[in-house]
Amino acid sequence: MARALPQWFTQAGLEEMAHDFSLQEGFVATVGEGIVGFITYESLAPGLAELSWMGVRPEYQGRGVGKRLLQLAEERLIAQGIRVLEVSTVADSVAYEPYARTRAFYRANGFRDYRVDRGYFPNGDDRLLLRKQVG
Numbered sequence: 337m338a339r340a341l342p343q344w345f346t347q348a349g350l351e352e353m354a355h356d357f358s359l360q361e362g363f364v365a366t367v368g369e370g371i372v373g374f375i376t377y378e379s380l381a382p383g384l385a386e387l388s389w390m391g392v393r394p395e396y397q398g399r400g401v402g403k404r405l406l407q408l409a410e411e412r413l414i415a416q417g418i419r420v421l422e423v424s425t426v427a428d429s430v431a432y433e434p435y436a437r438t439r440a441f442y443r444a445n446g447f448r449d450y451r452v453d454r455g456y457f458p459n460g461d462d463r464l465l466l467r468k469q470v471g
């Protein structure tokens with residue numbers, strides 16, 4: 337499914353994702369037999385977790401699937417004692433529209449900008465770290 341989102345996930349990203357999926361928890365959204373969305377997360381420290389990967393099939397975006405997946409992940413994490421959820425994405429300094437939409441989704445869903453790390457990604461792009469108080 338992640339291959340259906342090439343504007344967001346590179347080959348290297350897909351490989352990293354395959355590795356992470358074997359170790360991390362998450363949820364999928366299904367329609368009939370098909371997966372239309374996914375979310376994964378991992379605990380980083382007591383009370384702190386990271387939302388690692390998330391995606392919704394293009395034709396199902398904008399219909400509340402991402403919001404519902406995030407809600408489920410938050411409920412599970414709160415039950416595990418997590419109070420803060422963080423997520424990394426490409427910073428506003430990078431002029432690339434698909435990630436502007438990703439940032440808008442996180443900001444519309446309670447995440448607040450926490451820190452920018454200059455030149456964090458291998459291609460030199462800046463990283464934006466966002467955080468949300470969940471518990």
Ligand SMILES: CC(C)(COP(=O)(O)OP(=O)(O)OC[C@H]1O[C@@H](n2cnc3c(N)ncnc32)[C@H](O)[C@@H]1OP(=O)(O)O)[C@@H](O)C(=O)NCCC(=O)NCCS
Binds near residue numbers: 390397400444
């Ligand atoms: C980001 C993504 C997971 C969001 O899932 P989605 O199902 O499209 O989002 P939803 O329909 O659940 O949107 C939930 C809320 O976010 C808001 N939102 C979503 N996209 C937005 C955008 N581009 N601009 C502003 N707000 C946005 C919606 O308005 C909605 O708010 P509402 O409930 O008040 O109406 C999905 O668009 C996606 O797969 N993007 C590509 C991959 C990606 O960016 N992954 C994250 C990085 S790993």
